[in-house]
Every structure is written in structure tokens, then in C-alpha cells.
Amino acid sequence: xxxxxxxxxxxxxxxxxxxxxxxxxxxxxxxxxxxxxxxxxxxxxxxxxxxxxxxxxxxxxxxxxxxxxxxxxxxxxxxxxxxxxxxxxxxxxxxxxxxxxxxxxxxxxxxxxxxxxxxxxxxxxxxxxxxxxxxxxxxxxxxxxxxxxxxxxxxxxxxxxxxxxxxxxxxxxxxxxxxxxxxxxxxxxxxxxxxxxxxxxxxxxxxxxxxxxxxxxxxxxxxxxxxxxxxxxx
Numbered sequence: 001x002x003x004x005x006x007x008x009x010x011x012x013x014x015x016x017x018x019x020x021x022x023x024x025x026x027x028x029x030x031x032x033x034x035x036x037x038x039x040x041x042x043x044x045x046x047x048x049x050x051x052x053x054x055x056x057x058x059x060x061x062x063x064x065x066x067x068x069x070x071x072x073x074x075x076x077x078x079x080x081x082x083x084x085x086x087x088x089x090x091x092x093x094x095x096x097x098x099x100x101x102x103x104x105x106x107x108x109x110x111x112x113x114x115x116x117x118x119x120x121x122x123x124x125x126x127x128x129x130x131x132x133x134x135x136x137x138x139x140x141x142x143x144x145x146x147x148x149x150x151x152x153x154x155x156x157x158x159x160x161x162x163x164x165x166x167x168x169x170x171x172x173x174x175x176x177x178x179x180x181x182x183x184x185x186x187x188x189x190x191x192x193x194x195x196x197x198x199x200x201x202x203x204x205x206x207x208x209x210x211x212x213x214x215x216x217x218x219x220x221x222x223x224x225x226x227x228x229x230x231x232x233x234x
Contacts, residue, residue, distance in 0.1 A: 008062070008131035009047075010038040012121075015185070017128050017211040019065060021194040024078060024157065025092075026103040027123035028192060031185035033108075034124040036132055038117045045112055048119070048135075052110050056138035057119075059103045062131045067099035079153050082197030090151070101126075104138055163187045163226045172231050179213065186217060190226040 013035040016022045023029050036059070038047070051057070074085040075093040088096055109120040119135075165173070165183070173183050189212065199206060209218045211234060219228040 006133050008039060008133060009042045010036050010132045012036055012126045012130040012132060014124055014126050014128040015213045019127055021189050021210040022127060023125045023192050026105050026125040029188040030123045031181040031188060032124045034121045036119040036121060043117050045117060048110055054107060054137040056104055057107050058136040058138055059105060059132055060134040061101050061126060062133060063094040063099040063101055064131055065127060066094045069095065071095045071097045078197055079157065159191060159193045160224045161191045161193050161226055162224065163190045165228045169228050169231050
């Protein structure tokens, strides 16, 4: 085996500005909109000719924030509460030998504006500025294996989390005409319960904060209820 280099074909402009609160799989939060902005060498419409015939695509990307932290043979999947170890190749953990990830996302359009080629995406689960290594069309007849099993992750993760917005936050959201799905976006992110596994075991009220798009959002968690207390532009 020999070493080799990969060239990023572009990067993601994502509403997720920090790892915290990113859904653990794609398409769990359909309101998560993003753009794939092509790098200069690939900024030509010829590269994507015919791609608009597909509703979904595969993205191969690099875990750029953790790539320099090395890898582990065994990891603790959040799906198992962080208490059980699995081999890294039996998970989708970020700490991998080559730090490569993959996501199947919805392709909502192709944009070529002011000399810049972009893909418009939805259901994204990638950190802002994630480098994209490759794109492949999603093929339902081949990629959707209805009889497949998935071990400890065989079902969609569900929680009983509820979400409530303070009157001030609700009024602020209704004023954001450039973000018509902001209410549902925040709600669905919080329903995924982004807290670390060890925090979920603690009783009593807990306070958290996150950044989505350019909004700083704070909320409190009490048992299985989220109460959004504040939101402001960063």
C-alpha cells in the first residue's frame, strides 16, 4: 500500500457552525439547507451536466476538524449511550484512519451565479467548511437495499424530546423572512437531543447553546423538554 493525496473539489456552506448539534446521520433534519461551493479547478458546469436528473447524491468528505487527531481502533458510539465499545469500522465515527465520511443528501438544484457553481442541498449533516472529495449520484435500485440489517443502528434514532419557544424567541423567528423554516429547523435539531450521552443521564435543568446559520441560540433542558430561552444574531 502506498500513500496518496486527495484534492477537495469544493467545500460546504452549512448552517452548522460547530460540531455540537449536528445530526448524527443525514436527512434526519430535512430543513438543514446547505451549498456545495466548487473549487476553482472544478468550477465548470461540465462537471455536473446531467446531475440535475437525480434527486439525491452521495457526498464523500473529510472530517477536517478531527483529521489531525488520529484514529482509534475502538470507539464508543453515541447510539449506545457512549458506554459500549465497537470497532471503528463497525461505526461511522469521525476518528478513522483516513478521516473520510459519506452522506446521502437531497439535491435541490444546481446554481451558477456570478461565475460560481454551487449545488443546493437539503438534509445535510456536515460542519460548515467541510471539504468535499467526490460526488456520486444516488441510485435507488442499487443503493436502497430494503432487506439490509444494521446491527445496533437498525432503526431511525427517536427521542421523546419536546420543544417550546419563549414568546420573545417566537416573535424574533417570525421576523426572519430570509429563513422561513427556521422554527422547524431549530425544533428538529433539538428533538434529535444533541447533548453528549453522559449529560442525558443527569437529572435537573441544564442549559446549552449552539450556533445555527448566524444565530446564537440558548435553551434549557428539563427531563425531555427543551425550552428555547433566547436567540440573537451573532
